[in-house]
Amino acid sequence: MSISSALSAGVSGLAANSTRLANISDNIANSSTYGYKRVDTSFESMVINQGRGGGLYTAGGVRATTSRVVDQHGSLVPTGHPTDIAISGRGMLPVINSASMGAAPGSPRELVMTTTGAFRTDDQGYLRTSSGLILMGWPANSDGTIPSQPRDSATGLQPILVNPSQTAADPTTQINLRMNLPADDAAGGNTGDPWEMEVEYFGNLGSSERMTFSFTPDVAGPAGMRTNSWTMEIRDSAIVNDPGTPADESLIGTYTLEFNDSQTGGGTLAGVTPIAGTAYDPATGFLTVPGANGPMTINLGRQGDSQGITQLSANFSPANVTKNGSPVGNLTGLEIDENGYLQATYDTGFTRPLYQVPLVDVPNPNGLIAMDNQTYKVSPESGGFYLWDAGDGPTGAIAGYAREASTTDVAAELTDLIQTQRAYTSNAKVIQTVDEMLQETANLKR
8 A cells, every 4th residue: 555655665764864863973973083984874765666657656765875985085184293194095004903912823813904093102112092003014124124025915014013212223334435635645756654544433233443544645656746546455443453463454455546637537536446355346436345344335436526535636634434324322213204114213313114014905995894993994895905015006105293184074964964854854744644644544434
């Protein structure tokens, strides 16, 4: 009977608008929740039969379907903490719940994802949010490089663990010689006294060592005639001479340096010939010597380059000699860069990456299963996940000192609330009308 189907349709309208009201209330309640993705409600008609001509019509009613709009992004809100993290794109951060940390070793941990988080180190050193989400990443090697990892699996990901009291040293691996040798010394008849300088460098354990460079001019030949040739000797103070050996074991390299005296390129390096040591690479300006703490690269500058060692009619000037490395330092801060590298900063000025945080992507973000604390997990509708390097691919970059705001537009939600209220009232009126008509039918007399 059509009147009965009208009653059912009105009831379904009440139920559908009740669902929409619940979604609107959830959206408004989370308008200040960082990383919240609003829920959208859509109505779909239900058809019981397809009436033809003058046949009776049966109302089918309406059905409400809800979906969370995960691929909609909120604006980034600046903050004052370096490990407040947001994503400027569709990617998500890999996290796990702290409750899963108590699982037996080797047991699988459920990987979930979130778009933003205020991460802080807890009492054990794990980087986590106040709601118990622990950030995951790929650990770096001691030299700061990230080993190759599977991209379609969470196997290589580890909970990020930072020891706030840790210390670290950065061993010196390269010394850059930016200096001038006095051209007037490299001439026949001069005394040929060497020039010496010491360069401090830092060993593998953070110890302070000395690399000594001596430059002896070639004074052979006619008096006053420049030779433009020097002998460079390199010694490492970390190498202790054996008392039973007369040889100078700290001497790790001897080279002949030839300089250009032409109108173009005068004073620049023309050639380096090893007397004892490894070969000089003219393309890079590097030579490598076997120091006590491992190979040491000495940057003399490329041939014809005025930025390396020069020989000009000026004083001996070693003021621009530089090196990498630093002594032992204490951890002072953490920051994450746009490529997902969690950088540790030490009080000696040394920085190094501890972890790389990848970004998770799925083919259909709106198919993810929503969980508590603005987290999501994969489902058959979302498709399998893939781990991208931040700043590469479709996932966007990581933003430190930022949080993602809620995607709720309060003004739009209040407009929907008014529409929902009117629709609910109208459906209630339909039910009231059907009730009155049925009452009239019941009151008919035979």
